[in-house]
Amino acid sequence: MAKVLVVTSGKGGVGKTTSTAALGVALARDGQNVVVVDFDVGLRNLDLVMGAERRVVYDLINVIQGVVKLPQALIRDKRIPTLSLLAASQTRDKDALTEEGVARVIAGLREKFDWIICDSPAGIERGATLAMRYADAAVVVTNPEVSSVRDSDRIIGLLDAKTEKAEKGERIDKHLLITRYEAARVARAEMLSIDDVLEILSIPLIGIIPESEDVLRASNLGAPVTLSNPMSAPARAYLDAARRLKGETIEMTIPADKKGLFDKLFRRRAA
């Protein structure tokens, strides 16, 4: 049965789009049919992170307004045949999203895919509430930093109040994904630890993505990190998180890059 997953955070810039793309690739690599949907109308970026920016013809709004049928707007990934993208509109504003329209699109996607991953815009307005509206589960992306944790707390409250599942009295599965984690700074008590964040937000942990230069490199290339460098620390963390989403039990570790002597001697300052 299809599963609708919303990737959300409240705060901007914490890694929603990066995580949507990386998790989408990770799930699709196993042969599952995955679609990633950009809900950031007016400021679309998932297409760019996925390396499909030059292939967008029709978008989510076109489908909602009935200009085209759903299959025409789906962009099949050239590298992974089981992965598709539904882009957001770059020209319209977020009012073009309607609750009824989003419900129709999600229902259509449920018939075609195993996973529907909705990349939420930042904030708590229409785009964000509609991205989470029909979700079965949520990935709450959080940086170990005060403003991000506060906004995640707010988003968790909305997930429990404003989603269709919550309104029907059902439970929406919430998973915490901590990104940009720096173990060395946590060891020096300069950064909130995993336990600190877990204690404050009290939702189960799905993964810990370490701060890494591979993430920026991946978006530079337009190839999610789980595709461009699957052996890198952040990619391994995303691959583990994707397996946990599928229900597998995997020991929680914080992958680290294996550094050679050269790296240790000369690259330490830049890391």
Added chain:
Amino acid sequence: MSFFGFARRRRSAPIARERLRILLEYERATAGQKDLMLVLREEILAVIGRHVAVDPEKVMVKVDRGTTVSTLEIDIEVPNVEMRASVPIPKFA
């Protein structure tokens, strides 16, 4: 500053944790409620306004949330001349 002082000063994570704990405790308790400060400001202004002409701009409501107690500070500037007699002032024989 001594080396130890410097090392202690860098330990900012415990401060972040404590600030978040206090803030979120408050925010979760008041989630979905109308902003208390706005309500207080409106109602206080209405009560005073029944007796005295008050410039809404001259009403300051401040709050300082502490761990155990909070203080509410209300500062209203009342003009000396424009006393309004919309409510009859009781006369004494």
